[in-house]
Amino acid sequence: MSVFEQKPAGGIAPETDRADVAKRLGADAEAAVWYIGIGAILAFLYVPIGVLVAYSFNASRSLSWPMTGFTFDWYAKLAQNEQLIEATWNSLYVASFATALTLVIGVPAALALDQIDFPGKGVFRKLVLLPIALPGIITGISMLTMFRLFGFNLSLGTVIIGHATALLAVVVTQVYARLQRVPRSYAEASSDLGANGLQTLFLITLPNIRSAVIGAGLLSFTLSFDEIPVTFFLTGRDNTLPMYIWSTLRRGITPEINAVGALIVAASAILILISAVLLRDRSSAR
Amino acid sequence: MTEIVRIENLSKHFGDVVGVDQLSLSIRAGEFVTLLGPSGCGKSTLLRMIGGFEEPTQGRIRLDGQDVTHLPPNKRAVNMVFQDYALFPHMTVGRNVGYGLRVAGVPKAEIEARAREALTLVGLAEKYDARPHEMSGGQRQRVALARALVRQPKVLLLDEPLSALDANLREAMQVELRHLHQKVGLTFIMVTHDQNEALAMADRVLVMRDGRVVQDGTPEDLYDRPASPYVAGFVGTTNLFPSAVVDGRIDCFGQQLALPEGLAGRKNGLFGFRPEKARLLQPARKGGSNVISGSVEEVIYHGGAARIVVQLGQGSILVDLQNRKLNGRASLPGPGDILAVEIEPDAIMAFNAEAAE
Numbered sequence: 097m098s099v100f101e102q103k104p105a106g107g108i109a110p111e112t113d114r115a116d117v118a119k120r121l122g123a124d125a126e127a128a129v130w131y132i133g134i135g136a137i138l139a140f141l142y143v144p145i146g147v148l149v150a151y152s153f154n155a156s157r158s159l160s161w162p163m164t165g166f167t168f169d170w171y172a173k174l175a176q177n178e179q180l181i182e183a184t185w186n187s188l189y190v191a192s193f194a195t196a197l198t199l200v201i202g203v204p205a206a207l208a209l210d211q212i213d214f215p216g217k218g219v220f221r222k223l224v225l226l227p228i229a230l231p232g233i234i235t236g237i238s239m240l241t242m243f244r245l246f247g248f249n250l251s252l253g254t255v256i257i258g259h260a261t262a263l264l265a266v267v268v269t270q271v272y273a274r275l276q277r278v279p280r281s282y283a284e285a286s287s288d289l290g291a292n293g294l295q296t297l298f299l300i301t302l303p304n305i306r307s308a309v310i311g312a313g314l315l316s317f318t319l320s321f322d323e324i325p326v327t328f329f330l331t332g333r334d335n336t337l338p339m340y341i342w343s344t345l346r347r348g349i350t351p352e353i354n355a356v357g358a359l360i361v362a363a364s365a366i367l368i369l370i371s372a373v374l375l376r377d378r379s380s381a382r
Numbered sequence: 383m384t385e386i387v388r389i390e391n392l393s394k395h396f397g398d399v400v401g402v403d404q405l406s407l408s409i410r411a412g413e414f415v416t417l418l419g420p421s422g423c424g425k426s427t428l429l430r431m432i433g434g435f436e437e438p439t440q441g442r443i444r445l446d447g448q449d450v451t452h453l454p455p456n457k458r459a460v461n462m463v464f465q466d467y468a469l470f471p472h473m474t475v476g477r478n479v480g481y482g483l484r485v486a487g488v489p490k491a492e493i494e495a496r497a498r499e500a501l502t503l504v505g506l507a508e509k510y511d512a513r514p515h516e517m518s519g520g521q522r523q524r525v526a527l528a529r530a531l532v533r534q535p536k537v538l539l540l541d542e543p544l545s546a547l548d549a550n551l552r553e554a555m556q557v558e559l560r561h562l563h564q565k566v567g568l569t570f571i572m573v574t575h576d577q578n579e580a581l582a583m584a585d586r587v588l589v590m591r592d593g594r595v596v597q598d599g600t601p602e603d604l605y606d607r608p609a610s611p612y613v614a615g616f617v618g619t620t621n622l623f624p625s626a627v628v629d630g631r632i633d634c635f636g637q638q639l640a641l642p643e644g645l646a647g648r649k650n651g652l653f654g655f656r657p658e659k660a661r662l663l664q665p666a667r668k669g670g671s672n673v674i675s676g677s678v679e680e681v682i683y684h685g686g687a688a689r690i691v692v693q694l695g696q697g698s699i700l701v702d703l704q705n706r707k708l709n710g711r712a713s714l715p716g717p718g719d720i721l722a723v724e725i726e727p728d729a730i731m732a733f734n735a736e737a738a739e
Contacts (some may be wrong), residue, residue: 306472
């Protein structure tokens with residue numbers, strides 16, 4: 097049997113092949129569009145960060161293309177910049193205490209909203225959540241006025257209070273939303289099995305909202321860490337990191353700033369990893 | 383037997399809505415009592431008041447002689463199996479079961495021993511270290527049972543415990559729950575809206591309606607001697623028809639039926655009979671004392687039984703044929719066939735006109 101003889105019998109095959117090819121090409125084209133779209137979104141999000149990190153290792157002082165060489169000089173310079181190091185510590189200090197304070201107030205507030213019926217509860221909830229819609233500048237000015245009125249000296253302490261106030265709504269929203277999803281029967285079963293209110297709180301309720309509390313804490317920390325408007329009004333002589341960067345930017349973008357930025361990106365990545373690890377057993381239990 | 387639960391004149395109002403209405407009740411130790419009724423009849427509210435999750439508007443609840451009306455759930459020697467089981471997702475099965483002992487300050491070694499014992503009781507000894515989300519619905523149900531039993535309550539409350547299970551598993555669990563009840567000898571109070579479940583499991587069934595108990599009796603009482611058309615209709619299926627009594631005979635949609643001797647003195651009212659009490663007449667036989675006939679409107683085939691809707695002109699009745707007891711017929715009747723059925727006088731139930739509502 098020769099190749100030619102086979103042709104008529106398989107006459108239809110090339111047709112269907114072509115249709116298949118067309119269909120496949122269509123599918124490929126569709127997939128390609130999707131991938132380009134997804135790629136564009138990711139590029140939009142991450143190219144600026146990539147540029148920042150890349151230029152933090154650039155040998156030249158100017159932000160020009162092509163890059164001239166690889167260096168750790170800027171990081172070395174950072175390590176000697178006392179102002180910047182102090183600002184970083186200040187930021188970590190403020191973010192840690194603001195987060196702790198807002199959690200200490202926010203988690204019980206969310207619990208109260210969820211579990212206790214009291215007169216004016218609806219109004220209380222709206223009032224707690226309102227500051228989330230309030231521009232930081234308003235929070236800053238109003239707190240500044242108040243601190244002045246009561247004769248407080250501006251310091252990192254006032255910044256912490258200001259941040260905690262602004263972040264409270266974030267924590268309450270997140271924790272309250274999670275509490276709403278925890279079945280009522282858990283607390284009832286706990287009580288039924290002989291637990292008192294505190295035992296139910298610590299053994300049942302809090303473990304079931306753990307991930308929301310951790311998530312709210314991390315978010316608060318990040319928001320506090322790079323907060324400028326409220327800090328601007330409430331800080332005394334102490335500078336936080338974003339304030340310091342902002343003030344040095346007036347002299348142009350320096351490679352040191354890029355290096356700081358790259359370090360913050362690295363620190364954020366580590367935080368995200370830590371939270372992922374902390375929340376892992378929880379999410380698999382769901 | 384001694385009384386373990388005593389409920390006196392108990393009411394619960396939710397705003398204007400009456401959940402439970404001046405209900406009194408006594409439950410003896412070791413009974414398996416079922417609260418049966420449609421949703422909104424107050425059965426769950428009653429159970430939750432016994433558990434301590436709802437505060438009664440008025441009335442008293444006594445548990446083993448002690449007034450517990452206003453005690454919180456953690457101060458009552460009753461335990462509940464929740465409808466959604468309410469297993470704590472962040473704890474292993476063993477720690478779930480041991481929870482009630484842990485919060486009571488029982489030493490660790492004893493907690494584990496008793497938790498393992500309770501899990502063995504429900505046949506899940508090997509699941510001590512499993513997580514609730516790794517288990518099937520039936521297994522979770524049993525963990526919830528073990529957790530409630532580990533504290534050795536005086537009364538075990540079960541809130542629609544089988545409703546989340548699929549049909550096959552539900553039947554198996556009915557049997558298991560009954561065995562468990564016999565094994566532990568505790569008082570069980572179960573809420574259900576499923577009459578089959580109530581009949582199959584309980585020693586005593588309380589049929590509830592609008593916050594009140596409308597009948598309190600054994601499953602046989604309920605089925606064979608329903609106190610009202612409501613119970614007759616809710617527990618099983620009943621052909622109901624209003625009729626005048628003339629010469630000891632009643633009128634079922636235009637056809638005559640004789641009343642049994644015991645009911646001879648009845649006045650006009652509602653009468654009825656169960657669909658399975660009607661027997662298919664042999665095709666050869668004609669007439670008979672208590673025979674009604676009509677044309678088949680519809681046949682609903684259930685495998686073991688078939689339900690036939692028979693049109694009688696002024697109304698229709700249901701006839702259940704069990705196990706193909708066709709009495710000489712070659713096959714099930716089909717729509718349009720003329721069917722004659724015999725109803726034994728003893729099968730006739732009578733209700734007072736005022737009970738008919």
